[in-house]
Amino acid sequence: MRYDLINNNQLLASYRNSVTSVHFPVGTPTLVAAKDELQTGLEGLLGRKILIQTNLSNASIVVGTVKSSNIIASLGMDQQLTKVGEEGFVILTTKKDQKNVIAIAANSDVGVLHGVFHFLRLLQTGQTIQNLSITSAPKIKYRLLDHWDNLNRSVERGYAGFSIWNWHTLPDYIDQRYIDYARANASIGINGAVVTNVNANATILTKEYLEKVAALANVFRTYGIKIYLTGRFSAPIEIGKLKTADPLNEDVKRWWKNKIDEIYTYIPDFGGFLIKANSEGQPGPQDYKRSHADGANMFAEALAPHGGIVMWRAFVYSNESPEDRLKQAYAEFKPLDGKFNDNVAVQVKNGPLDFQPREPFSPLFGAMTKTPLFMEYQLTQEYLGFSTHLVFMAPLFKEVLDADTYAKGKGSTVAQVIDGSLYGHSLSGMAGVANIGNDIDWTGHPFGQANWYTLGRLSWDHDLSSAQIANEWIRQTFGNDKGLVDTVAKMMLSSREAVVNYMTPLGLHHIMGYGHHYGPAPWFDKASRADWNPVYFHRADSIGIGFDRTSKGTNYLSQYAPELRKKYEDISTCPEDLLLWFHHVSWNHKMKSGRTLWEELCYKYYSGVDSVRRMQKEWNSLEKQVDKQRFQQIKMLLAIQEKEAVWWRNSCLLYFQTFSKMPIPPNYEKPDHTLEYYKNLNFPFAPGNGK
């Protein structure tokens, strides 16, 4: 939303020539918001006053729907408009009464708003606005941020301060941040916000809190954003004074129906519920020997008359089962395929475990044919260095979207599952667990904003490449200087592989600190359940390291399509970047590079640190091109990232060395602390651990 004056004089002159006036219909709050945004944006970018005119002159921007604007109606854009649906837009260079105009048109006011933001983005990113002919519609219907925000304003796994929702002063006080949040989301096409934590609190469903939620919904509505809540499954007991929360009990069903009807009296366009049930201690239908489908359908029935949906999370693993944790979600949900009501989607994390730096895609993608699956990504960097590491996530997201499930033969990508095209579902969704807090810069790390941006852009159009998204974001954030854009893009695009290398190379996973998840702790083995312990996941011993999930091991691989099974089963065809995810591999195993596994592990950890140091050099080269405050800020953050990358590298290698008994190759810098030193580090107040 930085509308700084364009500093390329030629471009500025050309833009000024093409935009001399703006025609905007009077109308709804959404149209007013779009008009204000266009005016503010153009005045900032072009450095001149922009008046909203009534007479059409040359070089006009004409904005609106067929319904709200006679000029738009007269331009004959029906054919283009049929392509863009309810939320999309058309931007067209055309003529009206012999005058050159740029039309920004849509079928709805929200579509107009999206079009205005897109037009501003063209200017912000230095693109031509001659001969425009753009039609754009979202590929995915539900594009959401999931906030893990508690009612006391702590944010579970939040590293950017505390919740931006100040429940105490709502509904009477509307913080400017709520408006700016909605503007930012609308600018990238996000159309829904789940404002409460999946580890839910029933209090949000009381009258007092629904009034607060309604006040937020009123702000969001203008920007085309619907509000969603998380549903505490035991709410009928906790606030409804019932004796049970059994989803087949008539009193319980009636309680939820009444509650949901009540919600719609406060919020007529309420989006629905996101539910975490029977997962990590949360209550759920299995407490009453009912299935996830029974639970989901109870909500679905009550929501259906109002047009609301249920997003039922597939992130479940049993407290009792000795089964490989990674197999459990599939085992639970695959048999339920076809049993969910029409307005239920099952929301699946990108990988089978938990937002690790690299995971294979979840085997549920492709496996459930009758159930719409929503994608859940994590923008907040629970496992990616909190908010002090620069990690651009587009490559991670794209790796999953581009993955081939082979579900309907070769070319059945995860993206096709998610956008509904593979099995013809009309419900489609992509959610990101928000990385937003009340820090002044929203995300703690300025580059965290790029991940929020990515979620919006990819959920609108998953064909965009990581490089395209980075390029757009850099230009809007730091300006259009080519050298700067290239350098920052290089940093961003290499950052995800860097974090994989200095944290969990070669398919390692879940070796972080216990509870708070800060820093490395591959040695940790004190958690109450086996599958919360790093040692459960890396299985290092004198012979080798890695988790055998082939047919000779837990056979987790059986949950994938035969083509993938075959490829991963064989250690010689298994991609090395997931080798230890699927195989227990001997320390002397020869890698493609010619190095032994141990040497390769050392190589990867050291190259992860080297990548960070390269990013530091690249950033330092930009001192003159970035304002002093942001330059210094990011420089300090990169220094922390370097320090922590070294910490990961040293402590992991020193620990794994106690099994491999092999030396760190002599050409590498020596660890500057002992393993004992690292084991004794303590973080009693690490952030993001609040309930």
Next chain:
Amino acid sequence: MRYDLINNNQLLASYRNSVTSVHFPVGTPTLVAAKDELQTGLEGLLGRKILIQTNLSNASIVVGTVKSSNIIASLGMDQQLTKVGEEGFVILTTKKDQKNVIAIAANSDVGVLHGVFHFLRLLQTGQTIQNLSITSAPKIKYRLLDHWDNLNRSVERGYAGFSIWNWHTLPDYIDQRYIDYARANASIGINGAVVTNVNANATILTKEYLEKVAALANVFRTYGIKIYLTGRFSAPIEIGKLKTADPLNEDVKRWWKNKIDEIYTYIPDFGGFLIKANSEGQPGPQDYKRSHADGANMFAEALAPHGGIVMWRAFVYSNESPEDRLKQAYAEFKPLDGKFNDNVAVQVKNGPLDFQPREPFSPLFGAMTKTPLFMEYQLTQEYLGFSTHLVFMAPLFKEVLDADTYAKGKGSTVAQVIDGSLYGHSLSGMAGVANIGNDIDWTGHPFGQANWYTLGRLSWDHDLSSAQIANEWIRQTFGNDKGLVDTVAKMMLSSREAVVNYMTPLGLHHIMGYGHHYGPAPWFDKASRADWNPVYFHRADSIGIGFDRTSKGTNYLSQYAPELRKKYEDISTCPEDLLLWFHHVSWNHKMKSGRTLWEELCYKYYSGVDSVRRMQKEWNSLEKQVDKQRFQQIKMLLAIQEKEAVWWRNSCLLYFQTFSKMPIPPNYEKPDHTLEYYKNLNFPFAPGNGK
């Protein structure tokens, strides 16, 4: 720190004539900070580039110390400079080589910084800068903010978000807010910050955390601000692995000595400790049958060689004693007078209870002759409507400072106790419990900033009047338009009496909600100890209301000087604004107004609400003179204040009515809810309650 262009053209022209260049010595980080501030400030205010010159020209500002600046040294200002001490400054219009100059001079670099801020304030508040002859030195030596900030970033009794200290990213990441915080404090002369909660955590004393504290100290040092910590009395056990924390035990003394020596290796100018001991469950010397003096002196001995001080809080009341809670601090501390080491001050809350809207001054003021007493005010509005009520505290602070203790005869004001002049103490101090959080505007309510400002200005010069302080603050915050200044001043200056009236008129106290202290709960009687219950304090019954603290009651009055005792003992001479503080008064008691007590109580509660409604009207009249965002923000906050004032009024009167059995006079608007409704309100997530 708003350096907006001066919009009075005549004044602007005159300032521009008087300030054409600036001469600044090169030098220390503090001088660089002062130079940057002067340059930024002048460029903003005068709307032109200000260059730092080497040649003296006409209309120069010449800045520095005798030591750092040859020009200053040549101006013969020795006489003035001897008056302003280490932190004060001289601002003088004079001539040098036939050129008109304004000299900003001091004996130290920090004094220069203070002088620069004062000079900028002259411009910001539209004062003349002709023929300046200002000498200014602080009347009080230690001018402090006490942060009740926990290491998990919750702030006890904080209503402006969460702690600005991001301990997790310290010491490597220096948030711009730390710098801005230091600038803001320096601009009003605050020279110390206790950065941790008095309900202390020993972790802050570990090596890892001391490195973080040192990073903050490095930022603050440049701005003349020392850092202080709170000392957890049981730290030798908790992190020192000793078996005892007995202050007379040699191992314990040695542990603290070593710990304090260690602190000074990290922070050579560490200020010292603020300690809450044997109070509300905190550990302390009495756990070992030692006195508060024994405890304080242990710290004092270890701090003395480094120049550090101990601030020992007098806020103690026993868990076991059935004595009137208000008498206990005096009973504990008065006998210890003379037993504290030289570098110990006892820090006393302004009143004997706990920061209520109105209290008499604490009887310790004047009673302790051999011990320096520091004043503790509370800026955060624990009992004054949190951060949604506009309450300007200068009148409250001044009421206490101006109060006559009669300790050395008539005219022995609390101010003279605090500034050390009454008993000739060289230690003198005033602290405010900070109202600062990570909200974008620092204090949640924009007018909260005025209280922070007041603390700084009053601790520098307690002779300033409330009106002067309000005037200065308004001009710097909203501009110099006379109508606006007058209107906002009226709102501010009446706001304290308003909150007294709608919350606790006529000397009522401690009738707020239990635990979180949000809203009224005069009916509450379920707390584990009697003196945490509102009913303990108001003592309403069928006969009347109020707490008899005269000689016929608890005789708390005996702790005051005879002159005061006499005045308050007699119901006919007792000031009515503290009537129920000292007397149990019958519902039919005739007040000076001619009304009965019950009628007067109704009158006061209703007039409190009326005052808020008047403030709303006054604010609304300023719509054209205040920027849209701040106008709307404060309008919303005033609406909350009005709603909550009505809530206080209605629920208190309906409750007290159950005792008085008298009607609310017919000319008043009727309560719109029942007493039961108010009693059933519930605030599970009220802010500021975090530990």
